[in-house]
Amino acid sequence: MKKLKLLIAILIIANTIACKKEKKEIATDSKIETKQELINRVFTFSELQYDSLIHRIEGNMPLLQPRGVTEDGDLRLKPFQDWTSGFFPGTLWYLYKNNNSENWKNKAIKFTLALDSVKYITNSHDLGFMLNNSFGNGYQLTKNDAYKEVLIHGARSLITRYRPVIGTIQSWDTTPDMGWISKRGWDTPVIVDNMMNLDLLFRAFEYTKDSIFYNVATAHAKTTLQHHFRADYSSFHVVDYDSKTGKVRSRETAQGHVDSSSWARGQAWGLYGFTQTYTNTKDSLYLSQAKGIANYIMTNKKVPKDHIPYWDYDAPNIPNEPRDASAAAITASALLTLQEFVPEKRTEMMAYAESILRKLSTDEYLAAFGKNQGFILKHSVGNIHTGEENDKPLNYADYYFLEALSKWKELE
Numbered sequence: 251m252k253k254l255k256l257l258i259a260i261l262i263i264a265n266t267i268a269c270k271k272e273k274k275e276i277a278t279d280s281k282i283e284t285k286q287e288l289i290n291r292v293f294t295f296s297e298l299q300y301d302s303l304i305h306r307i308e309g310n311m312p313l314l315q316p317r318g319v320t321e322d323g324d325l326r327l328k329p330f331q332d333w334t335s336g337f338f339p340g341t342l343w344y345l346y347k348n349n350n351s352e353n354w355k356n357k358a359i360k361f362t363l364a365l366d367s368v369k370y371i372t373n374s375h376d377l378g379f380m381l382n383n384s385f386g387n388g389y390q391l392t393k394n395d396a397y398k399e400v401l402i403h404g405a406r407s408l409i410t411r412y413r414p415v416i417g418t419i420q421s422w423d424t425t426p427d428m429g430w431i432s433k434r435g436w437d438t439p440v441i442v443d444n445m446m447n448l449d450l451l452f453r454a455f456e457y458t459k460d461s462i463f464y465n466v467a468t469a470h471a472k473t474t475l476q477h478h479f480r481a482d483y484s485s486f487h488v489v490d491y492d493s494k495t496g497k498v499r500s501r502e503t504a505q506g507h508v509d510s511s512s513w514a515r516g517q518a519w520g521l522y523g524f525t526q527t528y529t530n531t532k533d534s535l536y537l538s539q540a541k542g543i544a545n546y547i548m549t550n551k552k553v554p555k556d557h558i559p560y561w562d563y564d565a566p567n568i569p570n571e572p573r574d575a576s577a578a579a580i581t582a583s584a585l586l587t588l589q590e591f592v593p594e595k596r597t598e599m600m601a602y603a604e605s606i607l608r609k610l611s612t613d614e615y616l617a618a619f620g621k622n623q624g625f626i627l628k629h630s631v632g633n634i635h636t637g638e639e640n641d642k643p644l645n646y647a648d649y650y651f652l653e654a655l656s657k658w659k660e661l662e
């Protein structure tokens with residue numbers, strides 16, 4: 251009996267030592283995943299995941315773009331007119347860029363060409379998202395002149411929305427067919443997100459040398475800088491202008507918590523948009539705006555240690571509020587560009603972006619293979635008020651995540 255007890259004790263001790271050793275190895279392993287290993291792992295996984303996503307949609311005619319997942323857990327597919335239609339082909343271009351595979355190039359081409367008619371759209375301000383991420387990335391990677399023509403045509407459609415008395419591109423129409431937007435009593439609403447559509451105009455200026463594109467883009471950026479931001483560089487989501495006088499009628503929110511709060515993705519769009527406007531103009535006005543927004547985000551006490559923000563920086567029940575992986579991914583991508591122009595903050599910005607990317611690359615945010623309807627990331631918030639895309643995968647979270655990883659890969 252004594253011998254048996256001794257044997258059991260020896261086995262328990264041996265098992266404990268083995269477990270400790272194993273845990274130590276796992277901890278060491280996860281600690282030493284290098285940047286390159288992480289990037290390889292995530293891209294390899296993303297290829298498998300997007301293969302499965304394409305498999306789910308390929309039979310659809312006309313070809314629809316996957317946007318996210320419905321409340322019932324089904325794939326949410328959208329036609330070319332949807333503001334998110336450019337993200338899926340854009341992500342396919344990043345998969346191609348990562349390893350130059352003809353397979354991904356062909357898929358990217360197929361889903362990009364499905365958006366050709368976007369260039370005729372004049373009732374949406376989102377042409378930058380739709381065309382720049384699809385045809386724009388396609389042009390950067392292939393130099394196919396036909397893509398350039400689509401971008402120029404789309405930019406001409408976009409500037410039909412420019413309102414010279416105000417100095418901005420109108421974001422949303424307010425006609426009766428615009429659902430909840432029609433009911434808000436707005437005259438000329440402009441949302442901070444609209445900063446993201448300016449790069450299309452800068453590209454059109456580069457290709458045509460027609461200064462109208464540059465002038466509209468910089469006027470929009472200046473007006474937004476003047477009216478959308480508070481002293482602490484947090485932003486109002488919507489500014490409504492009077493089209494006759496150019497004066498501000500009201501400052502409100504649509505997707506944020508309340509008018510006075512700071513919607514997380516709006517901050518990310520602002521950061522990205524002003525960083526991009528600075529890279530296109532080299533006007534220090536925009537650099538200092540981007541730095542101010544970055545400072546607001548990076549010093550915000552309500553952001554958890556892993557730097558994945560809640561859906562609104564002022565959401566009422568923090569920490570019991572959903573996080574927004576899309577805002578985190580956009581922020582990481584913007585910071586990886588901005589750091590280049592801010593040497594005194596470079597280390598801090600790089601570390602912040604790295605922290606986001608490492609967290610998004612854990613099981614907490616990265617989907618399990620074959621799950622999440624084929625999307626890469628979990629846990630984004632589209633518009634919390636509609637309840638439709640609350641804590642769900644979204645194609646734009648995937649897009650900016652792979653974009654940020656692709657930028658990180660190229661940085662020292």
Ligand code: GLY
Pocket residue numbers: 333443505515632
């Ligand atoms: N309008 C773009 C967004 O929902 O972030």
